Amino acid sequence: MSGAGAYDKLVFELSSPGRVGFSLPESDVPGRPVTELLPKKHLRGAAAALPEVSEFDVVRHYSRLSRMNYGVDTHFYPLGSCTMKYNPKLNEDMARLSGFARLHPLVRDEDAQGALRLMYDLAAMLAEIAGMDAVSLQPAAGAQGEFAGVLMIRAYHQSRGEKRTKVLIPDSAHGTNPASTAIAGYEVVEVKSLPNGEVDVESLAREVGPDVAAFMITVPNTLGMFEPRIMEITEICHARGVQVYMDGANLNAILGITRPGDLGFDVCHFNLHKTFTTPHGGGGPGAGPVGIKSHLAPFLPTPVIVKNGDTYARDWKRPQSIGKLQAFWGNFGMLVRAYTYIRTMGADGLRSVSDNAVLNANYILKRLEADYDVSVPGPCMHECVVSARRQKKQGVTATDIAKRLLDLGFYAPSTYFPLIVEEALMIEPTETESKETLDAFCDAMIQIARETEREPALIHEAPITTPVRRLDQTRAAREPDLTWSPKT
Amino acid sequence: MASRYIANTPAEQREMLKTIGAASIEDLLVKIPPKARLSRPLALPPALAEADLVRHMRALAAQNADADRFSCFVGAGSYDHFVPSPINHLILRGEFFTAYTPYQPEASQGTLRTIYEYQTMIAELTGMDVANASIYDGASSLAEAALMAHAATDRREIVLARGVNPLYRQVTETYCEGAGIRLRDVPAPDGVLDLDAARKLVTAKTAALVIQTPNFYGVLEDVAAAAELAHAAGALLVVVADPVNLGVLEGPGRLGADIVVGEGQGLGVPMSFGGPNLGVFAAKSALVRRIPGRLVGATVDRDGARGFVLTLQTREQHIRRAKATSNICTNVALCALMATIYLATLGKQGLQRVGELSTAKAHYTAEQLTKIPGVSLRFAQPFFKEFALRLPKSPTTVVAKLAKRRILPGVPLKTYDRALGDTLLVAVTEQRTREEIDAYAGALAEVLR
Numbered sequence: 001m002s003g004a005g006a007y008d009k010l011v012f013e014l015s016s017p018g019r020v021g022f023s024l025p026e027s028d029v030p031g032r033p034v035t036e037l038l039p040k041k042h043l044r045g046a047a048a049a050l051p052e053v054s055e056f057d058v059v060r061h062y063s064r065l066s067r068m069n070y071g072v073d074t075h076f077y078p079l080g081s082c083t084m085k086y087n088p089k090l091n092e093d094m095a096r097l098s099g100f101a102r103l104h105p106l107v108r109d110e111d112a113q114g115a116l117r118l119m120y121d122l123a124a125m126l127a128e129i130a131g132m133d134a135v136s137l138q139p140a141a142g143a144q145g146e147f148a149g150v151l152m153i154r155a156y157h158q159s160r161g162e163k164r165t166k167v168l169i170p171d172s173a174h175g176t177n178p179a180s181t182a183i184a185g186y187e188v189v190e191v192k193s194l195p196n197g198e199v200d201v202e203s204l205a206r207e208v209g210p211d212v213a214a215f216m217i218t219v220p221n222t223l224g225m226f227e228p229r230i231m232e233i234t235e236i237c238h239a240r241g242v243q244v245y246m247d248g249a250n251l252n253a254i255l256g257i258t259r260p261g262d263l264g265f266d267v268c269h270f271n272l273h274k275t276f277t278t279p280h281g282g283g284g285p286g287a288g289p290v291g292i293k294s295h296l297a298p299f300l301p302t303p304v305i306v307k308n309g310d311t312y313a314r315d316w317k318r319p320q321s322i323g324k325l326q327a328f329w330g331n332f333g334m335l336v337r338a339y340t341y342i343r344t345m346g347a348d349g350l351r352s353v354s355d356n357a358v359l360n361a362n363y364i365l366k367r368l369e370a371d372y373d374v375s376v377p378g379p380c381m382h383e384c385v386v387s388a389r390r391q392k393k394q395g396v397t398a399t400d401i402a403k404r405l406l407d408l409g410f411y412a413p414s415t416y417f418p419l420i421v422e423e424a425l426m427i428e429p430t431e432t433e434s435k436e437t438l439d440a441f442c443d444a445m446i447q448i449a450r451e452t453e454r455e456p457a458l459i460h461e462a463p464i465t466t467p468v469r470r471l472d473q474t475r476a477a478r479e480p481d482l483t484w485s486p487k488t
Numbered sequence: 489m490a491s492r493y494i495a496n497t498p499a500e501q502r503e504m505l506k507t508i509g510a511a512s513i514e515d516l517l518v519k520i521p522p523k524a525r526l527s528r529p530l531a532l533p534p535a536l537a538e539a540d541l542v543r544h545m546r547a548l549a550a551q552n553a554d555a556d557r558f559s560c561f562v563g564a565g566s567y568d569h570f571v572p573s574p575i576n577h578l579i580l581r582g583e584f585f586t587a588y589t590p591y592q593p594e595a596s597q598g599t600l601r602t603i604y605e606y607q608t609m610i611a612e613l614t615g616m617d618v619a620n621a622s623i624y625d626g627a628s629s630l631a632e633a634a635l636m637a638h639a640a641t642d643r644r645e646i647v648l649a650r651g652v653n654p655l656y657r658q659v660t661e662t663y664c665e666g667a668g669i670r671l672r673d674v675p676a677p678d679g680v681l682d683l684d685a686a687r688k689l690v691t692a693k694t695a696a697l698v699i700q701t702p703n704f705y706g707v708l709e710d711v712a713a714a715a716e717l718a719h720a721a722g723a724l725l726v727v728v729a730d731p732v733n734l735g736v737l738e739g740p741g742r743l744g745a746d747i748v749v750g751e752g753q754g755l756g757v758p759m760s761f762g763g764p765n766l767g768v769f770a771a772k773s774a775l776v777r778r779i780p781g782r783l784v785g786a787t788v789d790r791d792g793a794r795g796f797v798l799t800l801q802t803r804e805q806h807i808r809r810a811k812a813t814s815n816i817c818t819n820v821a822l823c824a825l826m827a828t829i830y831l832a833t834l835g836k837q838g839l840q841r842v843g844e845l846s847t848a849k850a851h852y853t854a855e856q857l858t859k860i861p862g863v864s865l866r867f868a869q870p871f872f873k874e875f876a877l878r879l880p881k882s883p884t885t886v887v888a889k890l891a892k893r894r895i896l897p898g899v900p901l902k903t904y905d906r907a908l909g910d911t912l913l914v915a916v917t918e919q920r921t922r923e924e925i926d927a928y929a930g931a932l933a934e935v936l937r
Contacts, residue, residue, distance in 0.1 A: 468789040
């Protein structure tokens with residue numbers, strides 16, 4: 001890959017009138033043309049201006065575009081909080097079996113027994129992993145899982161005649177937490193974390209009052225640390241009638257080690273595209289199942305997959321349900337992949353996942369601690385947060401370091417998150433990376449720290465090996481150009 | 489036993505622990521209070537070797553009535569359209585498949601360019617100015633449109649035509665409850681929006697009127713009339729449309745829609761028992777700063793070369809947190825890529841052909857089925873690739889009987905509308921052959937005899 005002469009086409013720019021890339025049969029039924037079947041007012045005035053390209057044009061174009069990306073398959077991708085682990089190829093083969101991929105969502109239960117059984121069993125396995133009583137597989141992503149969880153909490157309080165209007169969320173939380181909570185109709189109250197990222201338990205104890213519906217927290221927290229007083233926190237909340245929600249984004253750290261349900265959480269969502277190896281796909285689709293304790297079961301999204309004797313069914317008769325989150329039953333294709341993964345790993349395998357994820361993160365933390373400021377001393381869990389505040393004093397920011405890493409052959413860590421750490425670089429290696437890769441990455445980070453002192457220009461110029469160099473974000477936002485149009 | 493998905497050997501683990509200065513991995517877990525620890529292994533089924541797992545999965549898959557083994561006439565929001573071969577090959581390239589949200593644009597130009605192409609194609613098909621990078625599915629797209637209409641107008645009522653997919657209505661209700669938005673329904677006694685009833689319900693309190701075309705019953709709605717009615721009350725018009733149909737049907741934006749949403753699954757995404765799908769979301773440019781989800785824009789790099797970035801991000805949750813326009817983060821980028829490759833492959837002529845073939849076959853099917861005594865069209869309205877069929881016997885019984893002959897004849901509408909207890913919703917895509925259609929007609933005639 002090189003900056004100069006990089007491929008710069010959009011598919012529209014390959015178009016040649018009359019060229020085709022498809023093969024469709026001639027109509028085998030008698031009948032009139034569509035212009036006679038339908039009133040003219042419904043028909044397009046002009047044919048849609050879609051590209052006219054050959055099949056090979058398509059294949060070469062998108063193959064070339066793909067090479068302008070870094071992915072987990074090609075590059076170490078230490079994007080913190082996103083768990084960019086290897087996505088097993090077997091999962092893909094299984095999701096593509098006709099019996100799954102070509103199954104219509106509205107066939108009868110009798111005609112989807114294999115699919116329903118897979119969903120039922122997956123929900124049960126996730127419930128066991130998280131120590132919850134039931135799991136809904138319907139949410140399409142983590143944010144929708146959060147939304148569903150908060151709605152169930154809301155329905156629960158309402159069913160008890162309680163009017164609670166606030167949800168407490170630490171300032172270190174992912175942005176989806178406050179956003180999902182606000183859409184569910186709650187006032188979000190941000191709770192200040194201690195400098196080490198932990199919950200200020202004494203201050204929390206003062207804030208959980210009769211108007212608080214829930215406390216929402218990520219475990220391990222977004223600094224990669226286990227919350228040491230978590231059981232005390234859930235007890236304090238419960239004593240005041242407050243429900244406790246766990247953002248499961250960081251579940252990869254604790255498989256078989258500890259369980260949200262045992263820690264006292266009432267609700268917890270899973271990101272199947274993080275812990276359970278479904279591919280990230282350039283931004284999705286994911287899947288965000290939500291687990292709950294039994295007191296919230298009446299409020300689960302409809303339909304609930306149930307087992308009656310030896311058969312499986314979709315149960316719609318749930319009068320207290322929060323309703324539906326998407327048209328059908330969940331991102332089933334992702335569920336097939338996650339099921340395949342859990343059945344591949346078993347209990348020992350999943351435990352080993354977390355052990356090695358924690359080991360790898362601590363190894364990176366140790367190797368970087370001389371050259372970067374460490375916000376909280378280790379050991380950490382599955383990810384670590386370092387700060388470039390030392391480098392910033394010399395004019396090199398977290399963004400600069402991220403860009404330089406791209407030149408050195410690595411995708412960048414998450415930057416400027418969590419918000420409570422200055423110049424944050426959040427690094428999550430995952431268990432699937434080898435020691436050699438971790439060493440190469442750490443060597444690159446240390447090299448950048450040295451370059452900061454000796455050759456900062458090299459860092460400010462970066463990236464130079466990518467298809468484009470640093471991009472003008474301000475211009476993109478000021479003069480939004482969101483669709484292509486032919487040059488006139 | 490060692491896992492093939494974990495590289496570290498015991499020797500390497502020891503070496504790393506030595507560097508860390510810990511005696512064991514246990515030593516790294518000290519912050520977890522002992523009483524919080526799980527004291528037993530997880531109770532999960534035993535791990536399976538690859539070949540055994542494949543056997544198990546094939547057995548599960550074989551228990552499903554998939555569209556390879558059954559003739560599928562089921563639609564209602566998920567359709568068996570043809571998927572050209574290059575799509576699967578191209579999306580499986582690891583650089584697309586295993587990347588995430590393009591936070592580092594210089595190393596994500598492939599994804600960003602495809603999203604920009606996608607936005608352009610969706611805007612063109614829907615007749616809108618802008619389209620976002622995707623929402624989860626058609627239903628959640630409609631829900632987001634309702635929230636956006638509420639925010640844009642500061643009004644608290646959404647009026648929905650009964651022709652809107654009832655599953656979409658349910659999802660919209662879930663999303664609107666927290667914001668205190670009230671949903672009101674306009675009847676469709678003849679299978680289309682009752683304009684007089686709508687005129688009474690769409691008032692100065694209405695944020696948006698929502699219609700679907702072709703609607704849930706397959707019938708084409710008069711978008712221009714609905715737009716006029718909504719705009720007269722200062723409300724927005726939201727149109728639910730299936731983009732596959734827009735090779736033939738006019739883009740709702742050109743007929744007055746302010747927001748167009750829909751299910752893009754038909755654009756090369758497998759049915760996959762209902763997900764993942766592709767939520768299409770497009771709007772007029774006046775609404776661009778209220779759009780939910782990601783947007784990709786063109787810009788230039790330091791050397792003046794064309795490049796693409798995520799833009800207008802101050803709308804989004806990672807910046808605005810509780811005040812974001814939506815909570816969406818992960819979307820369905822890969823499905824959007826499938827749709828982009830689909831639309832590039834089908835192109836100007838192909839998408840039109842898909843629409844023409846589907847319409848022709850749906851009309852042929854309707855003719856054949858209504859020749860059977862007692863079977864008739866439920867609504868005397870122009871339809872596209874789907875139609876509501878009145879049967880002389882319970883549709884549920886008919887579905888069960890035809891399943892035995894490997895025909896999935898449609899969706900009984902009883903569960904969605906009690907008044908339609910005798911009605912079956914039948915969808916016909918370009919995939920169905922005359923042979924399958926004739927076999928369906930023959931089998932239906934027999935079970936109704």
